[in-house]
Amino acid sequence: MQARRAEQSAVVAEGLVKRFGEFTAVDGVSFTVETGTVLGLLGPNGAGKTTTVNMLATLLLPDAGTARIAGHDVVSERAEVRRSIMLTGQFAALDESLTGHENLVLFGRLMGLDKKAARARAEELLEAFNLTEAAKRRVGKFSGGMRRRIDIACGLVVRPEVVFLDEPTTGLDPRSRQDVWNIVTSLRDLGITTLLTTQYLEEADLLSDNIVVIDKGKVIAEGTADDLKDRVSGTFCEIVPSYPDDVVKITELLADLAPADQIRTNAAGTSLTVPATRGTNTLVEIVRRLDDAQIALTDVGLRRPSLDDVFLKLTEAPPVPGAAR
Structure with missing residues (x-):
C-alpha cells in the first residue's frame, strides 16, 4: 500500500534536514x-x-533525509529532477530588456524547442495568461x-x-x-502538481488541497484546511459591541x-470571541445577557475558526510564567 501511494505521489520528502553552521533551518521535514x-x-x-523548496528543487543538498520528485531522487538524479520541475520565486527571473514575447521564445529555445515551435508556444502562453496585448512591451515596463x-x-x-511557487x-x-491565484487553479486543472509556499492564510485556504x-x-501540522480548523478549535461566538469600551x-x-x-x-480591542460549547444555545445565552445589560452590539454570531485562528494557535509561543495576558 505504501509503495502504491509513493507511485501516486509527485513529491515525497522524508526526514529532510538542512543545517547552516550551527543553525538547523530544516529539521526532519516529511x-x-x-x-x-x-x-x-x-x-x-x-x-x-x-530552504525546503530549494532542497526539493536541487538548489541545496540535504544534510540528512531523502526526497523524490516525479520519481527521481533529488541527490542522485538531479538532472532528471530539474527536467521535471518549474521553480518560481518571489522575484521574477526575466530579461527586462526583452519583450514578453521575446522572453518566452528565449526560454523555449533554451528548453530545446526549434524557432517555429518556440514562437508557437509563446503565442499559446501569451493568450493563456492574458498577456497578448502586452506581448511587444519590454518586461521592464510590466507591472x-x-x-x-x-x-x-x-x-x-x-x-x-x-511546479514550485x-x-x-x-x-x-x-x-x-x-491573477496568480487563477494561474494556480489552472495548473491544477491541467493535472500539474503544485507546491505553494505562502505566508498568506487566505491563499492557502483558497488554493490548497492539503x-x-x-x-x-x-x-507541526498537516491536513486539509477543514481538518486543521476542526483539530484546533470548534465553533465560537464572535461579539462586536457598538462601543469598544464595553468589551x-x-x-x-x-x-x-x-x-x-x-x-x-x-x-484592536474592538471585539471578542467565546467558545460556543453548547452551539446555538451559547449564542442565545450571550444575546440574552447582553440585552439585559443594555449593551449595544454591531454584530454577534456563530463563527467557524478561520485558518488564521489555526495558524496563530499552532505557532503561538508558550506563555511566559508570570507574564500579563
Whole structure:
C-alpha cells in the first residue's frame, strides 16, 4: 500500500534536514504531494519553507533525509529532477530588456524547442495568461502582476510535472494576487502538481488541497484546511459591541461561559470571541445577557475558526510564567 501511494505521489520528502553552521533551518521535514494536487506549505518568516523548496528543487543538498520528485531522487538524479520541475520565486527571473514575447521564445529555445515551435508556444502562453496585448512591451515596463504571470508562463514553455511557487504573490497588489491565484487553479486543472509556499492564510485556504504547517524547521501540522480548523478549535461566538469600551464589561458578564484564557479580545480591542460549547444555545445565552445589560452590539454570531485562528494557535509561543495576558 505504501509503495502504491509513493507511485501516486509527485513529491515525497522524508526526514529532510538542512543545517547552516550551527543553525538547523530544516529539521526532519516529511510530507507527500499527490499527483495533480496543490500543497500549501505554510509558515512564518524563517520557518524553513524556502530552504525546503530549494532542497526539493536541487538548489541545496540535504544534510540528512531523502526526497523524490516525479520519481527521481533529488541527490542522485538531479538532472532528471530539474527536467521535471518549474521553480518560481518571489522575484521574477526575466530579461527586462526583452519583450514578453521575446522572453518566452528565449526560454523555449533554451528548453530545446526549434524557432517555429518556440514562437508557437509563446503565442499559446501569451493568450493563456492574458498577456497578448502586452506581448511587444519590454518586461521592464510590466507591472508586478504582469511580471509574475510572464515569469510563470516562461516556466511552462515545456510542461513540467511539478511546479514550485515560492511565495509568488509577495509584494503584489490584490488584483495581481488574484491573477496568480487563477494561474494556480489552472495548473491544477491541467493535472500539474503544485507546491505553494505562502505566508498568506487566505491563499492557502483558497488554493490548497492539503496544507503542511512548518515552524522553526519542523512540520507541526498537516491536513486539509477543514481538518486543521476542526483539530484546533470548534465553533465560537464572535461579539462586536457598538462601543469598544464595553468589551471589558462583556468579558465580565460572560466569564462563567468559558475559561478565562479562552475568552479572547482581538488586537484592536474592538471585539471578542467565546467558545460556543453548547452551539446555538451559547449564542442565545450571550444575546440574552447582553440585552439585559443594555449593551449595544454591531454584530454577534456563530463563527467557524478561520485558518488564521489555526495558524496563530499552532505557532503561538508558550506563555511566559508570570507574564500579563
